[in-house]
Amino acid sequence: MSPRGVAIPDVRERLFAAAEQVLVREGPAGLTGRAITSEAGCAKGLLNAHxxxxxxxxxxxxxDRFARTARTARELPARAGRDTVVENLVAVAHVLLDSVGPTVASLALTRPAAFLRVRQALETGAPGFAAVEEAIAAYLRAEQRLGRLAEGTDTGAVALALVGTVHHLLMTSWSGAPDQRAQAERLVALLAGAGEAAGPA
Structure with missing residues (x-):
C-alpha cells in the first residue's frame, strides 16, 4: 500500500491495469472502486481523486484501451511485403483478442453515463474500432499494390469481418468455450487465404 502523501507514478495506468485484472477474475459485477484500488495496492480514495x-x-x-489497440493496428501497414498476409492478419487478430477494450466497452454499455461519454469521444475523433478497421484495410490495400493480395479483394469488408468477428468472440467467451485464437485463425485463412494464393509467391 502506498504511504499517504507519496505520489504514485503513472497512477492512471496503474488503476486501469488493476481494473482489467478485476474484470478478468471477477467479471463486470466485481468492478467497484474499492476492488480496483485494492487490486492496485493504493488508498481507497485514489480513484475518486483522479x-x-x-x-x-x-x-x-x-x-484508453481503444486508443492503445488502434496504435498497434496502425503499425500493420508497415508490415506489407513481410511474412505472409495470413500471418500478419493472424497477428493483429491476436492483439485484438488480448485487448480488454471490447469487454470494457460492453461494461460501459450497462452504465449510461459512461456510455454517453465514450460515444461523445468517439464522435469527436477518439480512436475506436473504426480506426482499427481502417488500419487493417490500409494494410490490405498495401498488399494489393505489392501483388500479394488479389485486386478484387474487398479490403474494407475483410477488415470489418475480422474486427467484428473478434469482437463477437470476446463478447461470447465463457469458461470451456471453443478456443478464440483458433476460430480467429480459421476466419483469417478463409478471408485472406484465397486472395493471398492468387498473388505471386
Whole structure:
C-alpha cells in the first residue's frame, strides 16, 4: 500500500491495469472502486481523486484501451511485403483478442453515463474500432499494390469481418468455450487465404 502523501507514478495506468485484472477474475459485477484500488495496492480514495466517479473511470479506461489497440493496428501497414498476409492478419487478430477494450466497452454499455461519454469521444475523433478497421484495410490495400493480395479483394469488408468477428468472440467467451485464437485463425485463412494464393509467391 502506498504511504499517504507519496505520489504514485503513472497512477492512471496503474488503476486501469488493476481494473482489467478485476474484470478478468471477477467479471463486470466485481468492478467497484474499492476492488480496483485494492487490486492496485493504493488508498481507497485514489480513484475518486483522479476521476469523477466510477462511470468516468470506466469511460476513460475504455477510450484508453481503444486508443492503445488502434496504435498497434496502425503499425500493420508497415508490415506489407513481410511474412505472409495470413500471418500478419493472424497477428493483429491476436492483439485484438488480448485487448480488454471490447469487454470494457460492453461494461460501459450497462452504465449510461459512461456510455454517453465514450460515444461523445468517439464522435469527436477518439480512436475506436473504426480506426482499427481502417488500419487493417490500409494494410490490405498495401498488399494489393505489392501483388500479394488479389485486386478484387474487398479490403474494407475483410477488415470489418475480422474486427467484428473478434469482437463477437470476446463478447461470447465463457469458461470451456471453443478456443478464440483458433476460430480467429480459421476466419483469417478463409478471408485472406484465397486472395493471398492468387498473388505471386
Amino acid at each position: 476521476f469523477a466517479g466510477l462511470d468516468e473511470f470506466i469511460a476513460e479506461l475504455c477510450l
